[in-house]
Amino acid sequence: MPVSSAGLTAKTVAVYAKDLRVELRNRYATSIVLMFAITTLAMISFSVGQASLGPRLLAALFWIVVFFSAMAGLSAVFVREEESGTALALRLKTDPTAVYLGKLLFNLTLLSLVTAVVTPLFFVLTDATADHIGAFVVILVLGVIGLCAATTLIGAIIAKAAVKGALFSVLSFPILITLLLMLVAASARVLDGQSFGAIFVELQGLFAYSVVMITASLLLFRFVWRE
């Protein structure tokens, strides 16, 4: 159904605000994701000890922490709707595109919060250094957008499945490998002291990935949502 862009924005913001309010009531997703991230980080730091790691390994470990934190919590926004039985009401009340965009914004907020906590801790706990903080932040932003772009639709799919837990990572991991390979390659170079010039190809790739996955999600979401 055609929706005016002003109406769509208002509806998206409404869905987003509703999800934020629900989350602030019990902080379920936030606490799970943060605890998961901090536990993984502590385990890595604890087991690595004083050993000095190369930039490649540091980059891989960092994105493993972010990936598993995302896997722990990003499906909650849809699973919650199905389990509390509110999905039907939301389906009647507003159109699918607004639901998708609202949930995407919510996941972006959640994962941004997690990376904002994890990244400083990671730099403190390991001996990682980035001379060009700006380049690292750009990779982080694109990485968070890419992770949410791919996993929000998967979250909607698994909310409809009978078994939810492990299925989310089983479905997401192969789709995210492309993204993770680019993220690790780019972050390794920045942790090695290089700047924007060295990671330009990866940045283009990361941007293209997010655009493709969000477009595909917008096209496909209504088929998942109306089922």
Place this chain on the structure above:
Amino acid sequence: MIWQWVFFLAMAAMIVVSFLTVAPQQQIGESSRIFYYHIPQAWLAIVAFATSMVYSICYLRRRDAGLDDRAAIANALGLLFAILATVTGAIFAKVTWGTYWNWDPRQTSIFVLLLIYGAYFSLRGAVNGEERRAAMSAVYSIFAFPPAVFLMFVFPRLTPSLHPSDTVLDKNLKFSMTTDVASILFGSLILFTVLYIWMFKLAARVYALERARREVD
């Protein structure tokens, strides 16, 4: 029935000829014959995954259970051919590079393809209700296709690889094979494609019969 016999004889002839002619690549020698089988398998995996995506789109438009069956069959056959391509590739890698597996870009990308389409069947097993299962797996199949295309066609060309694409295509993307080698390879490609179509049609008939029987019960 007649064309099955023609197909059988042609396939047998192709197999015999592929072992009796001169090896396609002189430096690698006898083991290079595996490429008559490895290339059609990789090609059919791609064809099957693409077919499945087309059937998935058709399913979402028309909601016909037969289209969902066909999408699932295409993915199952794609997975089968991808496994065969992985195995023949690993054997070839052992002979020429010294190890079965070394995370060459081609091996990485086919491994991820196996994960994607393995996950497709985990999803099918996890969703209850026929229509819901069909819609969810169709959406996943379409959604996974862009990353799969990237892994199949873009990623292996971005990273240095030991995969011998040069025996088929030279730097200017022109074919650099002798006529004998080319005719056996194309014969093999056509015959394996016919085999794929035959398997696909048989499976589609079995699914349709099972569906009809369930409706009778």
